Amino acid sequence: MKLGNNLRRCRFEADNMSQELLSKKVGVTRQTVISLEKGRYVPSTLLALKIARVFGKAVEEIFFLQED
Amino acid sequence: MDTVAEKIIKIILFVLVVIAALLFFVMLNRKRSEKFSIDERVYAATHLAGIICGAAGLVAAFIWPLQIIELHIWELIILPFAFMEMYWLLVIRKHKVARGIDEKQMFDLHRAAALAWSVSFPLTIVLFVLYQNSILSGLFWFPILIFASLAAYCGGALYYFRRQ
Numbered sequence: 001m002k003l004g005n006n007l008r009r010c011r012f013e014a015d016n017m018s019q020e021l022l023s024k025k026v027g028v029t030r031q032t033v034i035s036l037e038k039g040r041y042v043p044s045t046l047l048a049l050k051i052a053r054v055f056g057k058a059v060e061e062i063f064f065l066q067e068d
Numbered sequence: 069m070d071t072v073a074e075k076i077i078k079i080i081l082f083v084l085v086v087i088a089a090l091l092f093f094v095m096l097n098r099k100r101s102e103k104f105s106i107d108e109r110v111y112a113a114t115h116l117a118g119i120i121c122g123a124a125g126l127v128a129a130f131i132w133p134l135q136i137i138e139l140h141i142w143e144l145i146i147l148p149f150a151f152m153e154m155y156w157l158l159v160i161r162k163h164k165v166a167r168g169i170d171e172k173q174m175f176d177l178h179r180a181a182a183l184a185w186s187v188s189f190p191l192t193i194v195l196f197v198l199y200q201n202s203i204l205s206g207l208f209w210f211p212i213l214i215f216a217s218l219a220a221y222c223g224g225a226l227y228y229f230r231r232q
Binding site for chain 1: 107108111170171172173175229230231
């Protein structure tokens with residue numbers, strides 16, 4: 001199983017928020033946001049909660065388990 | 069007794085280290101340091117400098133196996149990377165660790181450290197065998213080990229950071 005995400009869709013729905021802006025809001029680099037969106041990096045619980053707070057959604061609406 | 073070249077190099081090194089140390093402590097207490105921050109460009113540049121220093125050190129170790137230690141060339145080669153690392157320490161200390169590097173960068177550095185260990189461990193064994201069989205002698209092992217580890221660590225950090 002791996003971690004999927006709706007990060008890109010959430011950014012689009014949030015007035016087309018840029019990766020740069022999201023990275024600044026949650027305190028990571030833009031490269032980290034890119035890696036998250038591509039599923040290359042699994043965020044910590046803290047980071048996942050921060051991202052969810054930025055978009056005003058539950059963590060499960062943004063991150064979910066995916067079958068391999 | 070040091071030669072003239074050794075003395076000159078030692079003086080240069082001493083002056084550079086003193087200047088760097090002074091800047092480190094002075095910048096900690098000045099508002100100007102608020103402008104400095106660690107961003108991904110600094111992270112990438114630091115590790116690129118490490119790769120270059122590591123590669124240069126390895127080349128220098130083969131070209132000048134005796135002089136690289138005797139004339140302190142290895143310290144001059146490693147200085148650019150050392151200064152950039154000092155910049156990191158400055159910003160991390162000033163802005164607290166949380167803003168120094170993010171969690172993925174920390175994760176990448178851990179993986180890079182594992183890679184560097186996996187390079188340095190067999191390399192140490194190879195050097196040991198070469199020394200045991202008198203194929204190598206002297207302090208040649210030191211620049212080989214330190215620069216190979218540096219190149220592997222920084223190369224790994226940059227690769228994991230940029231891999232998307």
